[in-house]
Amino acid sequence: MLRHYPSSRKLPVAILLPLLLAQVLLAGCSVTKTVPEGDALFTGFSVNVEDENDSSQRGPELETELSATVRPEPNASILGLRPKLGIYNAFYTEKDKGLKHWIMTKLGEPPVLVSQVDTGSVSQVMSSRLHNRGYFINSVSSTTDIDTAKKKGTIAWTARVGEPYRLRNIKYTLDDSLQVHQVIERAKPESLLKPGEPYDLSVMTDERIRLDGVLKNSGYYFFSPDLLIFSVDTTVGNRQADVLLRVKRAAAAQSLKPYALDDIFIFANYSLGDSLSVNDTIDYKGYHYIPNENYVKAKHVLDGVFLESDSLYTREDHLLTTKRLSGLSAYKFVNIDYEPDTAAAGKLDAFIYLTPSLRKSLRAEAQMVTKSNNFAGPGVKVSFRNRNTFRGSEVLNVEVTGSFESQVGGRGTGTAPEGVSKPSNTNLTSYELGVQSTLAIPRIVSPFDFYNLRTEFVPQTRMGLGFNFLSRSGYYDMNSYNASYGYTWRPRETLTFDATPINLQYVRLANTTPAFENLLTTNPYLRRSFEDQFILGAIYQLTYSNQMRKDKLSNIFNKVTLDISGNLMSGVQSLLGNPPPTDDEPRTLVNQSYAQYTLLDNDFRHYLNLGKESQLVARLVTGIGYSYGNSSTMPYVKQFSIGGPNSIRAFRARSVGPGSYNVPDSLLFSFFDQTGDIRLEGNLEYRFPITGFFKGAVFADAGNIWNLRETDKEGAKFEAKDFLSELAVGTGVGLRIDIEFFVIRLDLGIPVMVPYLPKGDRFVLNKFNGSFNGDYGMVLNIAIGYPF
Missing domain, CATH: 3.10.20.310 (membrane protein fhac)
Known part of the structure; x- marks a missing residue:
C-alpha cells in the first residue's frame, strides 16, 4: 500500500486545531520549493507482494518487512503535512552560518528526492530478504510515477513469490x-x-x-x-x-568442555588504574574480598552474588549476579571476568569488579509541581542523598520542597453574579512547604529470616518520616505528619509488589478563617472530613508494566492499590471493652480520633505505538473508599477529586462533582473543593511529533466522583441509572517541549459535557466562548511531565 498518512478529511475537528496553525505558518511555502529542476520530491512508496501461489499466506508480514528496506525514506509527514520540510523551505539559505542556516539545518529537513532512491539496490535487498525467508525463486521490480507539473513522485515495488521451500x-x-x-x-x-x-x-x-x-x-x-x-x-x-x-x-x-568455578575474587572498591594486588584480602564465606570492609560490608555484597566455588559456571548465575550488584546504589559499574585456573584443569577463577558511585550529593532544582490534588505550579526542591549510609548500600534521601500552585481559567473565574463577593485571588492559589526523609535498605529487614530470592532486582526495605505544611490562601492551613515502614519486591521485570504494613499519618487543621469556619458549620460532611485525626493503617500495591519493552506494538501499565486504616486499633479497643464509637464520640488514641476505612484504587493504561514517535494512550482509573466503624466520612486527604492537569483537563482541579452537584454562587467565587468516595475516569490521548523537541497531543477526558452516602449536596450520591449522564467530558490540544530529561507540558482543555448543569443543557461545546471564564471557557494546564 502507498505510504501516505490519512487524509485530514477523516479527522475530527479537535485534531485539526493544532494542524491549522501549522498550515498557516507554512502557507505560501511549497514543499517542492527547493526541489531541483528535472527532479521530484519523493512523497511515498508502496510494496505489494503477489503471493497467490503461497500457501503460507505471509503477504502482509512480508510487505511490512520489505518496506523497512526502502532507503532513503520520504520526508517526515504528519497527517499529510511535512512540517520539517516546510521549515527547511521557509528558512532556506545558501549561507553556511547565521540564524536562518541554524533553523534550516537544526529544525528543518531537506527534501528527499526521487533521484536519491537507488531502486535497483533496494530491489536486490528485497530479493535477498525473500531468499532468507525461503523464497529461493522470487522476482522484485519497481515502477516510478512522477508528476512533472507538481514535481512529486512515488515508487511502487512489486514482489512475486511462489511456494516457499x-x-x-x-x-x-x-x-x-x-x-x-x-x-x-x-x-x-x-x-x-x-x-x-x-x-x-x-x-x-x-x-x-x-x-x-x-x-x-x-x-x-x-x-x-x-x-x-x-x-x-x-x-x-x-x-x-x-x-x-x-x-x-x-x-x-x-x-x-565444561568449566566449574574455583576462586572468586570481589574487588569492592575498584577503579580503573588500580593495581590488582590481593595482599589485603579478607576471606569471607569462601570468597576473597578485596581490600577491606571500609566501603561496603562483605555480607551485604554477597546477598547479590550467585557465583559459588566448585559449582558449574552458568550464564544465568553470571547475569543474575551482574544485575543484582548493579542494583546496589553504592556502585555505578559492575564487571565480571573469568580466567582459566592455571593450577586446576577445567576450573575458572572469577573476578568481580565493583566501581563505587559518588557517595554523597546535594541537588537543587526548580520544577513545575503536579500533585495528587491536581494543582500545579512552580516550585523548588533541595535534596541531599547518601548512597552508602551505613556501609550496606543504604540510600538516605532528605528532600526539602516548596511550591506555589494555581490554575488559569474555568469555573469560578470571570464576572461574579450580583450580590456575590469575589476575592482578589480568583485562582484558588496555595503554597506548600515540606520535608521528607526516606531510607532505602537493599534487603529485607524484619524479625523473620527470609531466603535470598533468586531475582535480578534488589528487594528493598523502606522507612520514611516527613512533615508537610499546606496553606490554602484565605481559608486554612494544614499540617501533616507521616511515618512509614514497608517493603518493595520485584520478582520479575514486569511485576512489582509494594507492601507498607506501617503507614502512620496525623493531619491537623490550623489557622482557619471565619469564612471557612462558617462553611464547616453549615456543612457537617465537610467538617467531619477535615477533623484532626490519625491515620493508622497499611498500604499494599501491585504494579504490572511492560513499558520497558520498547519493541512491542502495545504496552500496558496497571497499578492496584489497597489502603486500609484503623482496623487493628479498633479491634484491640474492642477486645479491651471500649464502648462502640459514634459520630459524636469516636474512639480516640491519645485523645485524638483515628480514621477507619478501606480504599481500593486501580489505574490501568494502554499505550499503542503507531510509529517511531506517535502513540495512542488510553487510561481508565477507578476507585472506591468506604468509611465505617470509627469514621462516618473518609479523611479529606484520602478522598477522590477530579479535574486538573493530570485528570479532566477541561475543568479546574476539584471543581467537578460529586455527581451532578452544582456549587452555589455563594461558594463558586470563593471556596469550592469537591471530593467524593467513588472515582471513575477515562482518558484518550493521541501524541505525535511536530518538529525537533516539540510534540503535540489531542485528547479527550471523561469522568466524575460520587459519594456513597446521602449528604447535603443534592445529586452527589452514586446512582447506577444516572452515572453515565453525570460524566464530565472535555477535549483539547496540547503542546509538549520534550528535551529527553524533562518535559514541559501545556494542555488547553475545552468542556464538552458539564454534569452540574440541568439535564438537557449539559452539552456545552456549541456554547464555547473562546475565553478563560465561566462554564463554557477554556482551562490552561501547565505542568511537568506527561499526564499518564
Whole structure:
C-alpha cells in the first residue's frame, strides 16, 4: 500500500486545531520549493507482494518487512503535512552560518528526492530478504510515477513469490562420545526448527543462539554460536530442504568442555588504574574480598552474588549476579571476568569488579509541581542523598520542597453574579512547604529470616518520616505528619509488589478563617472530613508494566492499590471493652480520633505505538473508599477529586462533582473543593511529533466522583441509572517541549459535557466562548511531565 498518512478529511475537528496553525505558518511555502529542476520530491512508496501461489499466506508480514528496506525514506509527514520540510523551505539559505542556516539545518529537513532512491539496490535487498525467508525463486521490480507539473513522485515495488521451500528432515550430526554433543542432543526437543515449516534464516540463527545459551548454562564458558554450522540441502525436490547441524571440526578444545568455578575474587572498591594486588584480602564465606570492609560490608555484597566455588559456571548465575550488584546504589559499574585456573584443569577463577558511585550529593532544582490534588505550579526542591549510609548500600534521601500552585481559567473565574463577593485571588492559589526523609535498605529487614530470592532486582526495605505544611490562601492551613515502614519486591521485570504494613499519618487543621469556619458549620460532611485525626493503617500495591519493552506494538501499565486504616486499633479497643464509637464520640488514641476505612484504587493504561514517535494512550482509573466503624466520612486527604492537569483537563482541579452537584454562587467565587468516595475516569490521548523537541497531543477526558452516602449536596450520591449522564467530558490540544530529561507540558482543555448543569443543557461545546471564564471557557494546564 502507498505510504501516505490519512487524509485530514477523516479527522475530527479537535485534531485539526493544532494542524491549522501549522498550515498557516507554512502557507505560501511549497514543499517542492527547493526541489531541483528535472527532479521530484519523493512523497511515498508502496510494496505489494503477489503471493497467490503461497500457501503460507505471509503477504502482509512480508510487505511490512520489505518496506523497512526502502532507503532513503520520504520526508517526515504528519497527517499529510511535512512540517520539517516546510521549515527547511521557509528558512532556506545558501549561507553556511547565521540564524536562518541554524533553523534550516537544526529544525528543518531537506527534501528527499526521487533521484536519491537507488531502486535497483533496494530491489536486490528485497530479493535477498525473500531468499532468507525461503523464497529461493522470487522476482522484485519497481515502477516510478512522477508528476512533472507538481514535481512529486512515488515508487511502487512489486514482489512475486511462489511456494516457499519447507523443512523436511532436521538432523543433528553429533559424536556421542563428546559431552558437548550430549548436551546439544538433550536440547533438541525444544528446537525452534520444525518439519513442515518454511525455511527461515532468522529462525536458524535464533536456534544457534538458543543452543549456545543451553551450553553456556551447562558450563561451556568458551563456546560461541558461530561454532555451530547448518548445512541445507535444497536438491531433495518438491521445494523441500533437509537441514543438518554440526559443531565445527576446528573448534578449540577449551570450547568443547565444561568449566566449574574455583576462586572468586570481589574487588569492592575498584577503579580503573588500580593495581590488582590481593595482599589485603579478607576471606569471607569462601570468597576473597578485596581490600577491606571500609566501603561496603562483605555480607551485604554477597546477598547479590550467585557465583559459588566448585559449582558449574552458568550464564544465568553470571547475569543474575551482574544485575543484582548493579542494583546496589553504592556502585555505578559492575564487571565480571573469568580466567582459566592455571593450577586446576577445567576450573575458572572469577573476578568481580565493583566501581563505587559518588557517595554523597546535594541537588537543587526548580520544577513545575503536579500533585495528587491536581494543582500545579512552580516550585523548588533541595535534596541531599547518601548512597552508602551505613556501609550496606543504604540510600538516605532528605528532600526539602516548596511550591506555589494555581490554575488559569474555568469555573469560578470571570464576572461574579450580583450580590456575590469575589476575592482578589480568583485562582484558588496555595503554597506548600515540606520535608521528607526516606531510607532505602537493599534487603529485607524484619524479625523473620527470609531466603535470598533468586531475582535480578534488589528487594528493598523502606522507612520514611516527613512533615508537610499546606496553606490554602484565605481559608486554612494544614499540617501533616507521616511515618512509614514497608517493603518493595520485584520478582520479575514486569511485576512489582509494594507492601507498607506501617503507614502512620496525623493531619491537623490550623489557622482557619471565619469564612471557612462558617462553611464547616453549615456543612457537617465537610467538617467531619477535615477533623484532626490519625491515620493508622497499611498500604499494599501491585504494579504490572511492560513499558520497558520498547519493541512491542502495545504496552500496558496497571497499578492496584489497597489502603486500609484503623482496623487493628479498633479491634484491640474492642477486645479491651471500649464502648462502640459514634459520630459524636469516636474512639480516640491519645485523645485524638483515628480514621477507619478501606480504599481500593486501580489505574490501568494502554499505550499503542503507531510509529517511531506517535502513540495512542488510553487510561481508565477507578476507585472506591468506604468509611465505617470509627469514621462516618473518609479523611479529606484520602478522598477522590477530579479535574486538573493530570485528570479532566477541561475543568479546574476539584471543581467537578460529586455527581451532578452544582456549587452555589455563594461558594463558586470563593471556596469550592469537591471530593467524593467513588472515582471513575477515562482518558484518550493521541501524541505525535511536530518538529525537533516539540510534540503535540489531542485528547479527550471523561469522568466524575460520587459519594456513597446521602449528604447535603443534592445529586452527589452514586446512582447506577444516572452515572453515565453525570460524566464530565472535555477535549483539547496540547503542546509538549520534550528535551529527553524533562518535559514541559501545556494542555488547553475545552468542556464538552458539564454534569452540574440541568439535564438537557449539559452539552456545552456549541456554547464555547473562546475565553478563560465561566462554564463554557477554556482551562490552561501547565505542568511537568506527561499526564499518564
